Amino acid sequence: MLTSTFQRLNTYLDSQVIGQPDLVKQLLIALLADGHILVEGPPGLAKTRAVKVLSDCIEGSFHRIQFTPDLLPADLTGTDIFRPETGEFTFQPGPIFNALVLADEINRAPAKVQAAMLEAMAEKQITAGRETYSLPELFLVMATQNPIEQEGTYPLPEAQLDRFLLQLNVDYPDEASELEILRLNRGEAMGIDKPEAVQISQREIFSARQEVLKIHMAEEVEHYIIRLTMATRQPERYSDQLDGWLQLGVSPRATLALDRCARAHAWLCGRDFVTPEDVQQMAYPVLRHRLLLSYEAQAEGIAADTIVSQLIAQVACA
Incomplete structure (x- = not known):
């Protein structure tokens, strides 16, 4: 059954992302509900790791975008490139054209970049010049915000926040989880084999979404x-x-x-x-x-x- 497959995936993610069970569960719920998630928490709490481990388990590409104040919309969506050999412009897709996207510190990007990102999230398409391009059918964005160091940030307005399906606050792990993280990191550094990842195809994800609706x-x-x-x-x-x-x-x-x-x-x-x-x-x-x-x-x-x-x-x- 698909349910048992996703439950095994949940268990595997918990074993690789220690001390953040809510983050893991909400990521899977966002995947099943075909929405995007906004995560707020201090740095170093496995936000990037969670999406990366999930991307290793499902069929589809992953890309991490570091948002900065000098980022341009074209850096996100892509742009038309002139090809001298043909004398024509061709579209070069940007990093948004991936199944799983981590938008790291989205509130550090200016309003135009945020607007381009949120158009992609809401419409599953981007506009470059006069053309509109569809994004992959499987498309999940996990955006992060840092609650500290607010200087030089561009807070998301309420209308844009509403585009996120879920918003999750993550906090530091407890003492037992911290010890487990230490041992897991040491084991990875020593090359100790980790459990085999649970693999899920896009077809299974789309089928699971239909089961959820029923x-x-x-x-x-x-x-x-x-x-x-x-x-x-x-x-x-x-x-x-x-x-x-x-x-x-x-x-x-x-x-x-x-x-x-x-x-x-x-x-x-x-x-x-x-x-x-x-x-x-x-x-x-x-x-x-x-x-x-x-x-x-x-x-x-x-x-x-x-x-x-x-x-x-x-x-x-x-």
């Missing part, structure tokens, strides 16, 4: 998703505190993302139906970057996850 979701769970998203737009119906914290609620894109991700989470857990717990598990990475907090909430240091927790506590499951 997962049963009861009407009550559908209404629960709607109530959660509506609560972000009408927080005054639930509490004065929520009303004071939220300046703007989430868009219908969040409803679609929560539906798709809850299904992927249930499927990855080996179930053929979605529970309210699946919705609650996925509410944090789906909603946290889409909520626009009020000045009062920001002044009080209220995190988006705190608001999501309040939503889950106050919105009835049925």
